[in-house]
Amino acid sequence: MDSLTVVRYEREGQAHYGVLADGVLERLVGSPFEGIVKSAERDRLDAVRLLPPVAQPRIFGLGYNYKAHSQESQKTVPEIPVVFMKPSTCVVGHEDAIVYPPHGENIHFEGELTVVIGKTARHVTEADALGYVFGYTCGNDVSDRVLQRRESSFGCLLAGKGYDTFGPIGPWIVTGLDPADQRIITRVNGTVRQDGNSRDLVFSVPFLIAYLSKYMTLLPGDLIMTGTPAGVGPINVDDVIEIEIPAIGVLRNPVVAEAR
Numbered sequence: 445m446d447s448l449t450v451v452r453y454e455r456e457g458q459a460h461y462g463v464l465a466d467g468v469l470e471r472l473v474g475s476p477f478e479g480i481v482k483s484a485e486r487d488r489l490d491a492v493r494l495l496p497p498v499a500q501p502r503i504f505g506l507g508y509n510y511k512a513h514s515q516e517s518q519k520t521v522p523e524i525p526v527v528f529m530k531p532s533t534c535v536v537g538h539e540d541a542i543v544y545p546p547h548g549e550n551i552h553f554e555g556e557l558t559v560v561i562g563k564t565a566r567h568v569t570e571a572d573a574l575g576y577v578f579g580y581t582c583g584n585d586v587s588d589r590v591l592q593r594r595e596s597s598f599g600c601l602l603a604g605k606g607y608d609t610f611g612p613i614g615p616w617i618v619t620g621l622d623p624a625d626q627r628i629i630t631r632v633n634g635t636v637r638q639d640g641n642s643r644d645l646v647f648s649v650p651f652l653i654a655y656l657s658k659y660m661t662l663l664p665g666d667l668i669m670t671g672t673p674a675g676v677g678p679i680n681v682d683d684v685i686e687i688e689i690p691a692i693g694v695l696r697n698p699v700v701a702e703a704r
Contacts, residue, residue: 447620450476450579452499452537453492459499462487464616476617477562477578477664494539497581497617498560498665500532504656505585505605509646509671516674525647525655528601530585530669534611541700542586543609544681550589553679554672555630555687557642558583559649560617565662573653576662579619580626582687582695583669586610586679612685613667618692623649628673631686640673 449464450472461476462469469492471485507526508519536542544551562578585605592604623642630638647655652668679685679699687695 447618448480448579449616449618450480450497451489451616452495452497453487454495455487455492459495460487464489494537494615496535496537496613497615498535498613498667501535501665501667502532502663503530503535503611503667503669504528505530505669506647506652506671507601510640510644510673511646512640512644512674516676521646525652527656528605530611531602531606533608534606536609536612536697538612538615538695538697540612540697541609542584542612542679542685542697543607543702544679544699545588545607546702546704548588551679552587552589552676553630553632553637553685553687554585554587554676555628555638556583556585556669556672557623557626557628557689558613559623559653559668559670561653561662561664561666561668563664565653565657566660568654568657568662570650570654573650573657574623576653576657577623577649578664579617580621580623580689580692581613581617581667582615582689582692583667584612584630584685584687584695584697585669585672586612612687612695612697614695615693621691623670626689626691629688629690630675631688632677632679632683634684637677638673638675640675642670644673645670
């Protein structure tokens with residue numbers, strides 16, 4: 445199957461999905477998770493507003509899934525996947541703002557390859573796992589390090605990862621990629637801060653899907669943020685954060701102060 449670029453977007457107050465080709469969106473009938481059915485409608489990419497590629501997804505995050513990131517965090521490499529969840533309310537799309545909380549002390553970016561599940565998965569084998577993937581997008585697991593460490597000392601992790609706007613994803617979904625060899629680049633104000641590759645994942649995408657589906661049912665539209673390479677660091681108000689996966693595109697988000 446050829447690779448497709450699937451875009452969720454807003455036009456005249458209505459949300460649609462479309463397949464992007466040469467700057468034109470071929471509007472889909474319904475959800476792509478129910479099948480790629482094209483309508484006769486066409487929209488120019490420059491005439492629409494991009495939305496998060498999935499509306500209100502469940503998000504599974506992975507901690508310490510790159511050895512170099514474990515080392516920079518002074519953590520041992522995990523023996524099993526370190527999984528947490530981010531609430532759907534943290535999700536924003538391309539060019540949407542990351543809101544820096546007024547009490548924030550040390551907020552970090554984390555560029556990540558993000559898996560989009562395409563069909564219901566339960567007790568999936570590692571060999572069959574990629575057959576349950578719809579596609580891939582860019583993600584930024586924005587994290588409050590102070591709160592995260594306080595939570596983690598008691599064996600939990602939610603609020604430090606779950607602020608509103610702390611889950612940028614996008615700009616769209618690309619199908620048919622090899623998740624075992626994707627470059628992940630993070631830039632802050634144009635300066636490269638992370639430059640990693642998914643071939644260095646501790647736990648591969650097929651392993652993660654098989655592992656999660658052993659314990660719970662994965663649903664179409666679920667996201668798995670596969671972990672971040674080394675080089676994480678702070679963000680500040682007025683920064684612009686870019687997460688680039690060359691086979692997908694660039695997810696760009698400005699950082700703004702929370703309005704009071």
